[in-house]
Structure formats: structure tokens, C-alpha cells
Amino acid sequence: MGLSELPPPVEETPGQDLPNMSVRPPGPQSRTWLTRFTRCSAPMGPQFRSESIVKADVPSGSIVLSKSKGVNLLDVDNNRYVDLAAGFGSLLLGHQHPNILRAMELQSERLMQGLGDVYPSDAKIGLLEKLARLHPAPDAQVILAQSGADAVTAAIKTALLATGRSRLIAFRSSYHGLNYASLAVSDLRSGYKDPFRKHLPQDTTFLDYPATEEGLTNCQARLQVELAKGDVAALVFEPILGRGGVIVPPKDFVQVLRKETKKTGTLLIADEVWTGLGRSGEWLYSCKGSASAEDAPDLVCIGKGLGGGLPISACIGTHQVMAAWEQEDEVVHTSTFSGAPLACTTALATLDVLSRHSLLERSARVGAAFLERLREKLAGTVVREVRGAGLMVGLDLSQSRGGAGELMARLLRHGYVTSTGGGARDVLVLTPPLIISEELLLSFEDTLQLSILQMS
Numbered sequence: 230m231g232l233s234e235l236p237p238p239v240e241e242t243p244g245q246d247l248p249n250m251s252v253r254p255p256g257p258q259s260r261t262w263l264t265r266f267t268r269c270s271a272p273m274g275p276q277f278r279s280e281s282i283v284k285a286d287v288p289s290g291s292i293v294l295s296k297s298k299g300v301n302l303l304d305v306d307n308n309r310y311v312d313l314a315a316g317f318g319s320l321l322l323g324h325q326h327p328n329i330l331r332a333m334e335l336q337s338e339r340l341m342q343g344l345g346d347v348y349p350s351d352a353k354i355g356l357l358e359k360l361a362r363l364h365p366a367p368d369a370q371v372i373l374a375q376s377g378a379d380a381v382t383a384a385i386k387t388a389l390l391a392t393g394r395s396r397l398i399a400f401r402s403s404y405h406g407l408n409y410a411s412l413a414v415s416d417l418r419s420g421y422k423d424p425f426r427k428h429l430p431q432d433t434t435f436l437d438y439p440a441t442e443e444g445l446t447n448c449q450a451r452l453q454v455e456l457a458k459g460d461v462a463a464l465v466f467e468p469i470l471g472r473g474g475v476i477v478p479p480k481d482f483v484q485v486l487r488k489e490t491k492k493t494g495t496l497l498i499a500d501e502v503w504t505g506l507g508r509s510g511e512w513l514y515s516c517k518g519s520a521s522a523e524d525a526p527d528l529v530c531i532g533k534g535l536g537g538g539l540p541i542s543a544c545i546g547t548h549q550v551m552a553a554w555e556q557e558d559e560v561v562h563t564s565t566f567s568g569a570p571l572a573c574t575t576a577l578a579t580l581d582v583l584s585r586h587s588l589l590e591r592s593a594r595v596g597a598a599f600l601e602r603l604r605e606k607l608a609g610t611v612v613r614e615v616r617g618a619g620l621m622v623g624l625d626l627s628q629s630r631g632g633a634g635e636l637m638a639r640l641l642r643h644g645y646v647t648s649t650g651g652g653a654r655d656v657l658v659l660t661p662p663l664i665i666s667e668e669l670l671l672s673f674e675d676t677l678q679l680s681i682l683q684m685s
Contacts, residue, residue: 232355235468242321244299245390249309254292256306260295292641297324300665302646310641311669313661316505318471318621321534322582323662329537332570332578340570345563359580360543364529366522368548373541373568377532378406380542381465383562384528385410387546388463388496390560391553395603397430398455398464398495400438402473402652405500408618414465417472417652434461436472438478445479449489456493463496463528464548468515471503471592474651475623475658477616483515487524496550499526502542504622506534507663510593510619522547527604537579541572545606588663599670606674610681620665623650624657633657634683639680645673 241346255263296303302310302324312324336352338452343350353373361369371386374380387394399405412422413430422429434455439445439463455461464486470476483499490497499515511517512545516525527550553554554560566572583589596619603615603622610631626632633649636657640647650658662669 230516239448242299242664243431245300245669246301246309247672248311249407250644252306254304254308254641256308258305259293262356263291263660265565290328299323300549300662306315310644310646311673312646313659313662314646315662318508318660319649320538321506321508321531321663322579323539326537328578329575333575336571336574343570345567350568350570353568354577356573359577360545364545365516365525369545370548370551372544372562374544375540375542375567376562377530378408378411379528380532380544381405381500382410383544385463386531386562387528387550387553388498391496391550392462392494394459394460394462396432396462398434398436398461400466401435401471402438403467404472414640419466439474439482440476440478442479444484445485449485452489456489456495457491458522460668461495461630463498464490465498465500467500469504469509469618469621472650474656475617475621477618497526498528500530502530502532505531507589507592508619508621510596511591512589512650534578535579536572537575539572539575541576563655593668596620602674606678607681610682618663620663622659627655629684636680645676
């Protein structure tokens with residue numbers, strides 16, 4: 230990459246404007262578009278019921294987006310928002326980052342689609358090499374996929390092949406995706422699983438996710454009992470419970486899991502789809518402080534922000550574990566668009582920008598200051614706890630029934646896009662782009678504090 234193609238410094242990144250609200254959302258154009266949407270889209274989620282569209286004061290009311298730049302979003306009513314959700318945390322570099330757009334333009338002129346694993350593209354091979362180096366193992370290998378759920382499925386398949394076992398261990402309130410393999414190890418909401426339970430694998434054991442040292446001690450004791458049975462292929466975990474409410478476990482959580490799983494040859498699978506690539510302030514939060522592969526998970530799944538806005542994910546593991554795919558019969562995990570050159574190129578551009586501008590270090594530094602200010606400003610309010618790591622923040626409003634949804638709606642009316650998490654949707658989740666200016670965060674804090682005080 231030449232000097233002329235270097236990305237601009239963070240403070241010069243376009244699209245860092247304050248909200249500008251023309252009409253109260255959802256505006257008339259959004260309601261018109263959403264009415265059309267409900268006629269042709271399968272009715273998933275309460276936010277798209279007719280009353281949510283017609284009434285502007287319904288907490289679950291939605292909007293229709295039309296444009297974006299940097300950390301700003303515009304809806305069809307020309308309201309300008311600050312995006313603190315960033316595509317459920319996936320837009321690490323924000324919207325329309327110039328390096329992502331340039332990478333897409335150049336690659337689209339060369340090769341947009343390859344032939345999977347039959348004739349891999351140069352872009353795919355280059356990305357595989359880059360991703361392999363994220364794992365502490367010097368001989369790590371990679372499976373490319375299309376979504377976080379797809380990557381988790383690849384990891385589970387790998388564990389079944391490598392161990393010859395079938396049982397899995399996961400955590401309550403976890404979320405690993407909605408395809409069948411990842412849904413079997415997810416426990417966020419019963420509605421996601423109950424209608425399909427008869428067709429899901431039944432041999433998954435769920436443990437309580439530890440939020441305290443006492444919880445970790447209890448988790449370890451229960452884990453020892455389950456692993457002693459000798460039939461567990463893998464333990465699947467999130468190093469920070471993401472959609473389950475942004476719960477940060479005790480610092481030695483991963484070390485405890487690693488210690489116990491190694492005793493019985495059980496593989497350790499880290500779902501870093503949310504936490505990885507700087508969202509938590511680390512390349513891989515589960516490998517934080519790991520000097521060698523011995524201390525790291527056997528398999529790590531990444532996705533979301535990897536493609537800079539295009540769908541791509543990966544399962545990264547040690548050569549010893551990945552060798553299980555070498556079977557006498559043809560055994561593969563792939564799809565038509567897995568490792569497509571266009572997405573591979575934007576992924577390479579994303580990794581380059583994250584590294585060149587030290588965005589991981591910035592995420593850790595800006596996120597820590599953000600968390601500290603929020604804890605100070607929101608003390609004594611309906612917010613029970615402020616928690617997180619890097620620019621992955623959760624505000625626990627479980628003491629206020631429906632509080633997170635109400636707060637999300639209030640903030641939307643002020644021009645801030647957020648999301649909710651937790652099994653009861655009782656946590657307001659903030660995952661802004663890693664490039665967001667500190668001035669925008671400070672301005673948001675004032676609006677947030679006022680909105681919460683009005684709820685109290």
C-alpha cells in the first residue's frame with residue numbers, strides 16, 4: 230500500500246457529526262417504508278408489528294436507514310444519528326471507511342468470485358496467512374466461513390472429528406448464532422430454540438456463566454464433574470458474554486477452562502465473534518496474556534467486523550487439531566461464498582487499518598475512560614451496573630422492568646442508535662465503531678445521563 234492510500238488519522242475520519250433530528254422517529258417516511266416491509270418480510274420480532282410502526286411513542290418503534298458515513302447514520306426522513314451499535318458491533322472502522330471502499334473497488338476490477346477450495350484466490354491465501362498469525366500457535370490453520378454462526382459450526386465439527394466424541398458443554402445465556410449447530414450451544418432465549426428443539430443435538434450441557442470469583446469456583450467444580458465422564462468433545466464459551474448482557478468474567482476465567490479441559494483431552498472453543506479484532510481492546514480477548522498455544526484455546530472463532538461490512542468469518546486452530554479434517558473420505562466445511570476474494574480483500578484492509586492506527590490500543594484506552602465516566606455519572610440511578618471492556622459496554626437496567634427498551638427508544642429520539650442485550654433485553658449495549666471521536670462520546674454521555682434521570 231502506497232503512502233497515498235494510507236487511511237486518514239482517526240481524528241480526521243469523515244462522518245463524526247452530532248445528531249440532527251428533522252422529525253421525531255419513526256418519521257412518516259420510515260413508517261411508510263416499514264408498512265411495505267411488513268407485507269413482504271416474514272414477521273420476525275415484535276418491533277415490526279403494526280402498532281410499533283404507526284405509533285411514534287412505542288418503545289420498540291423502528292426506523293428505516295438510507296445512508297451512512299463514519300459513525301453517522303441517516304434514515305429515510307433525513308434524521309442524522311450517531312451509531313453506537315455499529316451493526317451489532319461489526320463495523321469496527323465505521324461506515325464507508327475509505328480503505329474498505331478502495332479495497333472493494335480495486336478487487337472488483339480483478340476478481341470478485343473464485344472457486345472455493347478447488348482454485349483458491351490470491352486474496353484468500355493472503356488472508357489465511359494473516360489470520361493464522363493471530364493465534365499463539367506458530368502452526369495455526371484457518372477455515373474461512375460466512376458468519377459467526379458458520380465459524381462456530383466449523384469449530385464444533387472440528388472438535389467432533391478431532392476427539393471422536395459428541396457431547397458439548399456451553400454456558401447459560403450464551404449466544405453463538407442461529408443455525409443448527411450453533412443454536413444447540415446457545416441459551417439466550419427459549420424462543421430461539423423451542424420450536425426446533427426436536428431437530429437439535431440433545432447432548433449439550435449448560436453451566437452458569439461466572440460473573441464473580443465465587444461463580445468461577447462453582448463453575449470449575451461443576452466442570453470437573455462433567456469432564457470426568459470422558460465424553461465431552463468441546464467446551465464452547467464467550468470470553469465476554471456478549472448478547473447475554475456484556476458480562477465480563479473474572480480475569481482467570483480462560484485459564485481455569487484451559488486447565489480443566491486439558492485434563493480430559495476436551496477441546497476449548499472461544500467464540501470471539503464479538504470480542505475479537507479490537508472490540509474488547511485485544512486482538513483475541515481469550516488469548517490475552519497467552520505466551521504460547523498451550524495457554525490458548527484450541528479453536529478461536531472470529532467474524533462480525535472482519536470484513537469491514539462484508540460477510541466473512543473464520544475458525545482458527547492449531548495444526549494438530551485441524552489435522553482431523555484429513556480423512557480418507559472427502560470431509561469438508563465450505564460453501565459457495567466462503568473465502569470469496571472481495572470479502573477476503575476487505576478483511577485484509579480491515580486488519581491493516583486496525584494495526585496501522587493502533588485501534589486496539591485506542592479501543593482499550595478510550596473504552597476504559599468511557600466506562601469510568603459512565604460509572605461516575607450513572608451512580609445512584611436505575612442503572613444497576615456499568616460493565617465491559619474496550620468499546621464493548623453494557624448498562625444493566627434489570628432493576629427497571631422494560632428499562633433498557635425504554636432507554637433505547639429515548640436515545641433514538643435524541644439521535645443515538647443503540648441495542649439491547651440480556652435474556653430479558655434488560656441491558657443497553659453500546660458497541661460504537663473503534664474510530665469514534667472522544668468528543669462524540671462525551672456529548673452522548675450528557676444525553677444518556679439526562680435520559681436516565683428522566684426515567685428514575
